[in-house]
Amino acid sequence: MIHPFISGNKWRKLKFNLIKAEQEEKTNLVTFGGAWSNHLLATACAAASYGFKSTAFVRGEDVNNEVLFLCRMFGMELRFCDRESYRDKRRLFEGHFANDLQAFFIDEGGAGAEAAKGCAELIEELDRPFDHLFCAAGTGTTAAGIINGAALGQAEAEVHVVPVLKGAGFLRDEIDKLLLKEQDYHPEYHLHLDYHFGGYAKTTPGLLDFIRGFSASTGILLDPVYTGKMMYAVFDLIEKDRFPSGTSVLAVHTGGLFGLLGMKEKFKLA
Numbered sequence: 001m002i003h004p005f006i007s008g009n010k011w012r013k014l015k016f017n018l019i020k021a022e023q024e025e026k027t028n029l030v031t032f033g034g035a036w037s038n039h040l041l042a043t044a045c046a047a048a049s050y051g052f053k054s055t056a057f058v059r060g061e062d063v064n065n066e067v068l069f070l071c072r073m074f075g076m077e078l079r080f081c082d083r084e085s086y087r088d089k090r091r092l093f094e095g096h097f098a099n100d101l102q103a104f105f106i107d108e109g110g111a112g113a114e115a116a117k118g119c120a121e122l123i124e125e126l127d128r129p130f131d132h133l134f135c136a137a138g139t140g141t142t143a144a145g146i147i148n149g150a151a152l153g154q155a156e157a158e159v160h161v162v163p164v165l166k167g168a169g170f171l172r173d174e175i176d177k178l179l180l181k182e183q184d185y186h187p188e189y190h191l192h193l194d195y196h197f198g199g200y201a202k203t204t205p206g207l208l209d210f211i212r213g214f215s216a217s218t219g220i221l222l223d224p225v226y227t228g229k230m231m232y233a234v235f236d237l238i239e240k241d242r243f244p245s246g247t248s249v250l251a252v253h254t255g256g257l258f259g260l261l262g263m264k265e266k267f268k269l270a
């Protein structure tokens with residue numbers, strides 16, 4: 001609901017990155033993502049909206065799809081690169097932009113301290129406290145921001161993080177690195193490691209069925225990569241009586257619905 005293209009958590013993750021880029025008088029936002037990346041689309045549109053150029057290193061072979069088409073419409077320059085060289089983002093950046101003082105590095109997915117700071121604002125905007133806060137996690141930056149935000153204002157809340165990758169126990173370290181040090185108290189947070197449905201961008205018929213049913217009965221779309229898995233976890237935990245009756249649960253819809261268009265066939269709706 002924040003913006004059609006700079007959507008959800010990507011808007012929040014970009015905010016302080018763009019402010020920093022402007023302060024440093026950079027003119028070209030250089031970033032990284034896969035061919036269906038919500039972050040690339042958000043960066044392309046944000047760059048165009050706020051007077052920056054944008055360049056993206058896209059993982060994998062030269063392809064075109066709805067998301068990359070929109071990125072190009074927003075003037076983003078796409079540079080495809082093989083998976084091996086994609087791995088080291090700093091090195092890629094140095095290799096292409098070492099002597100370019102205009103270039104501003106933004107990590108894949110916008111990850112980092114600036115991004116966490118932007119996501120913490122989400123909690124300040126809530127007009128009441130909640131007992132439980134849910135979000136999906138890729139890098140865990142959004143989750144860290146939400147935990148930081150809750151530490152400042154919603155100390156009673158338990159935060160529930162739903163990783164979309166398999167074996168994402170390592171996220172605890174990644175999240176802990178981004179927690180505000182000056183804050184002596186952080187709310188409890190749980191990593192729910194059993195809702196990855198096989199791994200990143202993997203789905204099951206049960207998940208797809210849930211997403212279709214949820215969309216058809218609420219008017220709210222979910223994507224199979226992030227928000228679908230998060231919302232499935234919310235419903236599953238309710239069913240397992242994880243929350244006593246009367247507790248309030250906030251599920252953060254992190255946006256990013258264009259990925260749905262890459263998974264049309266999986267739904268077998270036609």
Ligand SMILES: *Cc1c(COP(=O)(O)O)cnc(C)c1O
Pocket residue numbers: 008009010038039109111136137138139140141142143226227254255256257
């Ligand atoms: C990128 C993205 C996430 C993951 O955010 P992290 O901060 O990397 O954990 C979650 N939901 C959606 C819709 C996204 O596009």
